[in-house]
Structure formats: structure tokens, C-alpha cells
Amino acid sequence: MSAKRWLPFAAFLLIAALLATGVWLSRRDNREALPSPLIGKPAPEFALPVLHEPNRIVTSKDLRGQPYLLNVWGSWCPECRVEHPVISRFAATKRVRVIGYNWKDEPVDALKWLERFNNPYWLVLADIEGGTAIDFGIYGAPETFLVDAEGIVRWKHVGAMTDTIVRDELLPVLEAAEAMKQ
């Protein structure tokens, strides 16, 4: 039997292997999430009003010194309600400051939302127009960033947080960031 006979089969195997590699590479659950180019880089400078005190402006420099978790949410975002208990549980451990980033929301609705579901945040920043959100590369809610004491973005999660993600991804990154500081 000539080797030529096996050629179509070999071609088929090659293509099958190529496709299988593609499937394997896209095995992540969250494959639509874009990797953030900000990881390992300084978080963008910002100056945003506090939701509860619109006249008080908090800047990125004010938040240096300790790591913080920045959780993007809006009262218009159903998925944020899904992750709310997870954020609340994590915030209750007082591991780091959990800062809410109220994105493109009406302050009245945002306050109502917090009143109804409880406010887990140490501080809530309001980005009503969404200008700063572009600097952060935010493109949907919920999204969550971990920023370390020096203001470097260490980690980002796109989509609702879960307890598993907190345990398997967030906490190890946080410990690594803290270990580097010492």
C-alpha cells in the first residue's frame, strides 16, 4: 500500500489536531473576558466624587498605602445583584478595603439600591459620565480590580464574583502582593 493512500487521513488528523488545540485554548469559562493591559501597571489617576457626599472628591493618591478592591457596579446591572452577597461576605472579613465604583448610574437609584441590599462598601465612588471608566478599561458591569498599596493594578475579574474566585484567585494574588511589599 502506498504512503499516498494515507495522505488524506494524515491531512484530516492535522486539521483535527488544529481544531482540538483551538478548543483547548478556549477552555476558560470566561473566554469573552478581555485580559486587562493594566495588570502590573499603575492604576489610572482619578478624582471622583463620593456617592454619599457629592462634594467630597477622592483621588487615586488618597487611596495609596493599603491595597483595595475596586468593584464596578450600577443599580441598572442585574448581575451586580447576583454578586452582591459575595462582595458582602468578602467585605465582612475586612481583609482589604472594598471600594464601590458606581458606574453610569443615577445617584438616587444607586443610594436606593444600597439601602435595599445593604452597603458592603468602605467607600463608594461615583462615575456618572463614565469618563474615568474608560481609563480603567471598564466595558461592562460587574468588574472588579485589585489595586495594591503602591497603586499598581494586580488583578482584574470581569463578570460576577463568586466565593470560588475570591478563594482561588483574589486571595492568592492579594497575599503575593502583600508579600512583595514586605
Added chain:
Amino acid sequence: MIRFWNRKSKSPLPPFFKGGNSTAFFKMENNDGFFEIQKRRHFLHESFAGLSSLFKARLSSPFEKGGPRGICLALFLLLSLLAAPTFAQKSTDPAPLQFRDTAEETRFHDLVSELRCVMCQNQSLADSNAQIAVDLRREVLDLMREGRSDPEVRDFLVARYGEFVLYRPRVSGTTWLLWFGPLLFALGGGVVVWRLLRRGRNAPPPGDDETQEW
């Protein structure tokens, strides 16, 4: 993963959504301004009934669940599963962008059609109606008016959203295969064709067993 980007979209629902208890839109708001996800069940229920009657090929009264309307819903559900991202969330641009002159408009359109929408991911920034695309288009126009060049505008978005936003990725360690892969394939194909041609010239005329083997 369900994520939403438009706030309280007041966009008109297609008439299909409006009929009877099949208010299937899962971004409905109730009186408190919060979302009602319950309604979705009617829709699913009715369309599954429709789906089963599709298979049974049974036509029942139009008022009954699983009747022609149910079948329509089932077909719609099937189609919308295929095209889920396009119907998912749309919102209208509140104020269309105003251009100073046609040159600016042309430059803007050339630029945004080369940038990918970060949310819908298979549409360009020019085509997408997602709220984030509206915001980013506005940002691009603002940057242009600040006097930034096209590469600077692209760099601005890449620094924030990553290489993903470029429909024409730059040549780098991870993208060289993307750029030169087709060339490699063409070269490989060329070699095969050349060898076949050369053999054809030397081989006996067609019709013998060897060529009919497969």
C-alpha cells in the same frame, strides 16, 4: 455569563415581545425600578411547549400554549440562540455625533471601523449600538479634536482595553503566525502544486490504476 452595559434602556421592544403574557424581555423593571427576571419563565415555558408541538406536528388552538404562537416563540428562541449576542442588549445613541466637516467624518469612520467593540466583540466600534461603544466613539472623536493622530488614538484604546480592540493587530511575538500563517500555507500549497505538476510531466498519461486509486 450575562453582563449588561446599557442603563435602563428605554429602547422600544420589537412588537413580538409585547403580546400577552409572553413579555419575555428580561430587563423589565417593576415599580421599584428593579428588574424582574420572573417574566422570562413564561417565555421559556411557552416556547418549550411550542418546541414540543413542533416535533409532534400538532396544531392546536391559537390560544393554547404550544399553539402557533408557541411555535413562533420556539422558532424565535432557536434563532435567537443562534444569534444571541445581536439581540441581547441594544440601546440607541442619545445624541448623534456632530461632525465639523466631511474630512473629519471620513477620518472618524475610517478609524472606528478599524476598532473592535469591546463588548459585542464581533462588531466594529462603528457598527455597535452598545452603550460602551457609544461612549468610546465619543471618546475617539474627542481625542481627534484634541489633535491626536490616528496611531495615538489607537494607542490610547490599546493601553486601556488591550490589543483586542485592533482589527489589524500589530506584528509581535504572539501575532506573527496570524500575519504570516496564510503566506506559509500559500507557500506550502505552492510546493505541493509544483511537485504534482512536475510529476504529471514525467508520469504516464492519466487513466492508469495509480491515479484512480483515490
